[in-house]
Amino acid sequence: MLISRLPQEKIKLQICNSKDKLSSLARYERLKAFRAPQDQPEDPADTCGETLLIERIPVGSSGVFEVMCSISLDRPLMSDQLKEELNPLVITIVSATSLPSSPVPFQTLQENCLPAYCQYKFHNLSVHRTNYHKHDTNIYFRDVNVIMAGLMRPEELQEFLSGPPLEIEVHDRDRNLQEKEKTPKKLAAGVDDDILYDVTHLRHKTKVFNYHGIARLNLSELLLGKKSLKMRLPIKCCPPPPLPGGRRRSWNNEMTDIAASREPIPQGHYFVASSQLKVKVEITCPLRMKNISSETEFLDGPFGRIIYLFDYNNVAAMAKLRSEILRINASAFHLRSNSPENIERALSNYIMNFEQDENKDLDFVTGFHILDKRTNIFVLEGLKHKAVKTLWEAVPMKLSGSKREQVVVLYNSNLGFFKRIYDSLLVGLSPIYLSEPLEAIVKQPLVYVRGKVPQSCLQALWRYPLKGKYNDLQVLLRLLK
Structure with a gap:
């Protein structure tokens, strides 16, 4: 079904760097884009109107750093019958506010870390990740994820929504290891190649841990018939990583450098900064599950x-x-x-x-x-x-x-x-x-x-x-x- 594939569909844009290849319509749209205001509001729904989709796409080639793409429809995408059958559930990560600049300032994060992003896993679906954004105190993700709740088994959806809150990870300090991943030099004269092989495999097989924030989204109110949830969730620190079970093997300073290059950036002070994640959840048709009321948590599973x-x-x-x-x-x-x-x-x-x-x-x-x-x-x-x-x-x-x-x-x-x-x-x-x-x-x-x-x-x-x-x-x- 085309509609169920829409969240995974990608539209390829061809970027021309020559005026000769531009049509008159393209020149007109280009002028409109330059005249459009650059600063967008926090909530994309405030200006989208019948459009509900504006996307800024980083490009970074041929002098083009960003493309603004606007997609609109001249008629409803789904009929009322199809809406009831698929029952789209929309999770919008609007923004993260008051992100901490301590103990690591933003300049250092920009130099040593990947751009900021959020990710979460809804039930048994694949992990959803937002676009990358520049480190700052306030980040406007405006990320929209559409989940076809009507295609899920009702009992599994009911158990998932009534279970632990959905954990949204806020990654604002993932180390950028791409430039650090270089082939190790010879350790010393006469050193066995097997040791060099072990060093290389240690680098590639060691699981890299990055501190991040966690916002917990309680979706159980959807089971009470609510169609819309707007929440500001406190961002908390993630649990610390498990300590290694044994002593680290170290042959020389090269091994120490590998370990040091993989040390995580210190945890952010989210609580002190009062960091929050603004999230909006909307579902087309209210869920009507059995044996769920405001006075009980009981489920009717087998x-x-x-x-x-x-x-x-x-x-x-x-x-x-x-x-x-x-x-x-x-x-x-x-x-x-x-x-x-x-x-x-x-x-x-x-x-x-x-x-x-x-x-x-x-x-x-x-x-x-x-x-x-x-x-x-x-x-x-x-x-x-x-x-x-x-x-x-x-x-x-x-x-x-x-x-x-x-x-x-x-x-x-x-x-x-x-x-x-x-x-x-x-x-x-x-x-x-x-x-x-x-x-x-x-x-x-x-x-x-x-x-x-x-x-x-x-x-x-x-x-x-x-x-x-x-x-x-x-x-x-x-x-x-």
């Missing part, structure tokens, strides 16, 4: 998730829960055996294929089981009205009796999801043994030293529910995200 927490010595609860998991999975994958040990061994060696991963009718349980010296933690997922409901009924919550007998269950039958997130784990759910209790681990200062624990593991530890918070629904929602 998959459910359930969390069990009980004492290390509660052998009865663990045996019953593991027995139910093995029984459900053995039945799903048609495994027959008289011994639970044989079933567990078979499931531990079972590898799911792509069709099973995507199948929304296959009734099996995935997740993980963490076991320390105090607590059993089961985080499980499966079909909401089958496997998860069976587990809830077979091993219910129990808050009476001694602490050793109690079973805490974090579960809400109204909370559904549209895809599995633990599909790559073993369906045998072999327990993960920890040398120390989790409550002791999260209290150790070394855990919070950057580089000691991977960032994803640290995020998981922060979500670990401590005593007295097991029944908090917010804890459940954090654990399930």
Whole structure:
């Protein structure tokens, strides 16, 4: 369909540097372009009118540095029926204001960095990147990205919009390494060529990290029927990069120079400068999703998730829960055996294929089981009205009796999801043994030293529910995200 291909289409312009090749119409349009005001307003919609598209294209050849292109239509591009079918969702990055000139001034950024740009990834689409712009306090991107929301699966779109905010990266300090990427000279007389080969590969394979700003765009209000969102989002610092796991190998000063040339420009002081990103979101037809209201976050997907927490010595609860998991999975994958040990061994060696991963009718349980010296933690997922409901009924919550007998269950039958997130784990759910209790681990200062624990593991530890918070629904929602 032509309309769905429009965001990817490119129009090639032929630039003539001779007066003889210009038509009378081209000469007239050229005069109009020179007489047009050079400064455009912050919001392109203010002057575009029926036009909604003016683009400045950097050229940089034959003395031409920029071309202003205006595209207009004499009739609507889509009929009302087509608008409802495709339901275009337009995300406009209007501007970034109050960008920091500290700790690195703009002049230094212009000399050592690529021009500024923004980028983000919407759902499963490719990464969208704006045009490059000169470093300045205020940058007017005027970037328009059209997404055909009507072509997406409604349940996936619903889950994406109700999930974490869309992260828009503001790149204003990406190092320009093009001129620095030169073939390394001979390290020293008699040095083996293999070492020179290693130096070259180190340069090309080392992942370059650049500090950047992040603005988080919450799109969940679209699920409430809103058609337009206009927001000024605070720009925050991105998380620091992970520290290298081992000591750097260094043969001589050449290696040190390579490492130094790839050191990132220091993080910008976005908070001190009160940096903001102005974003506008518009959708043609309001979204009308099921089970979404201003008072609830619940989704109506086919998959459910359930969390069990009980004492290390509660052998009865663990045996019953593991027995139910093995029984459900053995039945799903048609495994027959008289011994639970044989079933567990078979499931531990079972590898799911792509069709099973995507199948929304296959009734099996995935997740993980963490076991320390105090607590059993089961985080499980499966079909909401089958496997998860069976587990809830077979091993219910129990808050009476001694602490050793109690079973805490974090579960809400109204909370559904549209895809599995633990599909790559073993369906045998072999327990993960920890040398120390989790409550002791999260209290150790070394855990919070950057580089000691991977960032994803640290995020998981922060979500670990401590005593007295097991029944908090917010804890459940954090654990399930």
